[in-house]
Amino acid sequence: MQAGLSAAYELDLWGRIRSGIQAEEFRAEASFYDYQSAAMTLSAEISMTWFQLLTAQKQLELTNQQIETNEDIIRLIRARFTSGQIRAVDILRQEQLLESTRDQKIFYETEVSLLQNQLAVLLGRPPQNENFITERNLPELPPLPNTGLPLELIRRRPDVQQAYNLVLAADREMAQAIRSKYPRLSFDLSAQARSNNYNNLFRDWAYTLAGNLVAPLLYGGRLRAEVDRTEALKNQQLYLYGQTVLTAFREVEDALIREQKQKERIEVLERRLDLAQKTNKQLRLEFLNGLSEYLDVLLSLDQEQQLQRDVLDARQTLLEHRISLYRTLAGGFETERTDSVEF
Structure with a gap:
C-alpha cells in the first residue's frame, strides 16, 4: 500500500500576490464597464434606426402625396x-x-424595407420584413437634459470608468x-507513506528557501526590466x-x-x-390668368416638394443629435448588476 501528499504555500510578505489579485479585480471591473458601453451603443443604434425607419415611412407617404399632386x-x-x-x-x-x-x-x-431588416437584426429577430411602424409621427423633442458637473460626467461615463480601472x-x-x-518565502510539503513508514517529510525545505532568497540576485536585471515595462504600461493607460x-x-x-x-x-x-x-x-394664380410662364410654376413646385423632404430629414437629424447627447451623458443606464444608478 502506498499513498502520497504534497502541498505548496507562499507567504505574501511584500503583498506581491495581493497586488496581482487586485489587478485582476480592476480588470474585471473594466470589462463590466466595457459591457455597459456596448449596451449603450446598441441602445443608441436601435433608437436611431427606429427614427430613420419612421422618417423613411413619412417620406414615402409624402412622396405619394406629391405624385398625386403632380398627376x-x-x-x-x-x-x-x-x-x-x-x-x-x-x-x-x-x-x-x-x-x-x-x-x-x-x-x-427600398429604405423602408432595408431599415426594417436592420432593426429586426438589432432586436435579435430574423429579417423578414416585419412591420415595426405603429406610430406615424416623429415625436416632439423633450427639453434638454441637465448635463450636470464635469465630475458627475466622469463618474457615470462607462468608457471613462473603464479607462480608470485599467x-x-x-x-x-x-x-x-x-x-x-524581493525574496520570497514559500514552503513545499510532501510526504509518502508505505506500510506505515513515512519518509522525506518536509523534503527540500531548505533548498526551496535558499532558492527563493537567492533568485532576486540572479535575475535582478530581468526583474528590473519587468518593472520598467509595467511602469511604461501604467503611464500609457x-x-x-x-x-x-x-x-x-x-x-x-x-x-x-x-x-x-x-x-x-429647421427654423x-x-x-x-x-x-x-x-x-x-x-x-x-398668375399662370391661370396668363400672367406668368409655366416654367416658373414648375420650378417653384419642385423647390417646394424638395423643401418638404428636407424638413423631414432635418427633424430626424435633430432626434439623432438628441440620442447622441443622451449617449454622451450616459444617463439612466441600468443592468442586472446595478439595480439603479443615479446619474
Missing part, C-alpha cells in the same frame, strides 16, 4: 394644351418632375513587478485615461452645439418652405 397638374395643363393655352414642352417638363417623384418613391420604399490595474501590476524583486476624459467633455459640447444649430436650421427650412408654398400659390 393632377399634368391633367390640368393637358386640358389647357388642347385649348392652345400652353406649350407641349411644359407638359414634358411636368412629366419629368412626375417621373423624378416616382423615382424618389422607389428610393424610400489605470488602477496597471498600477497594481507595476506594484506586483516591484515586489517580485494614464495618458489614455486623460484623453478619454477630454473626449467625453468634447462629445457633450459637440452634441449640444449640433442640436442647437440643427434647431436653427430656416420651415420659413423657406412657407415662402415656397406662398410663392407657388401666387405663381399658379
Whole structure:
C-alpha cells in the first residue's frame, strides 16, 4: 500500500500576490464597464434606426402625396394644351418632375424595407420584413437634459470608468513587478507513506528557501526590466485615461452645439418652405390668368416638394443629435448588476 501528499504555500510578505489579485479585480471591473458601453451603443443604434425607419415611412407617404399632386397638374395643363393655352414642352417638363417623384418613391420604399431588416437584426429577430411602424409621427423633442458637473460626467461615463480601472490595474501590476524583486518565502510539503513508514517529510525545505532568497540576485536585471515595462504600461493607460476624459467633455459640447444649430436650421427650412408654398400659390394664380410662364410654376413646385423632404430629414437629424447627447451623458443606464444608478 502506498499513498502520497504534497502541498505548496507562499507567504505574501511584500503583498506581491495581493497586488496581482487586485489587478485582476480592476480588470474585471473594466470589462463590466466595457459591457455597459456596448449596451449603450446598441441602445443608441436601435433608437436611431427606429427614427430613420419612421422618417423613411413619412417620406414615402409624402412622396405619394406629391405624385398625386403632380398627376393632377399634368391633367390640368393637358386640358389647357388642347385649348392652345400652353406649350407641349411644359407638359414634358411636368412629366419629368412626375417621373423624378416616382423615382424618389422607389428610393424610400427600398429604405423602408432595408431599415426594417436592420432593426429586426438589432432586436435579435430574423429579417423578414416585419412591420415595426405603429406610430406615424416623429415625436416632439423633450427639453434638454441637465448635463450636470464635469465630475458627475466622469463618474457615470462607462468608457471613462473603464479607462480608470485599467489605470488602477496597471498600477497594481507595476506594484506586483516591484515586489517580485524581493525574496520570497514559500514552503513545499510532501510526504509518502508505505506500510506505515513515512519518509522525506518536509523534503527540500531548505533548498526551496535558499532558492527563493537567492533568485532576486540572479535575475535582478530581468526583474528590473519587468518593472520598467509595467511602469511604461501604467503611464500609457494614464495618458489614455486623460484623453478619454477630454473626449467625453468634447462629445457633450459637440452634441449640444449640433442640436442647437440643427434647431436653427429647421427654423430656416420651415420659413423657406412657407415662402415656397406662398410663392407657388401666387405663381399658379398668375399662370391661370396668363400672367406668368409655366416654367416658373414648375420650378417653384419642385423647390417646394424638395423643401418638404428636407424638413423631414432635418427633424430626424435633430432626434439623432438628441440620442447622441443622451449617449454622451450616459444617463439612466441600468443592468442586472446595478439595480439603479443615479446619474
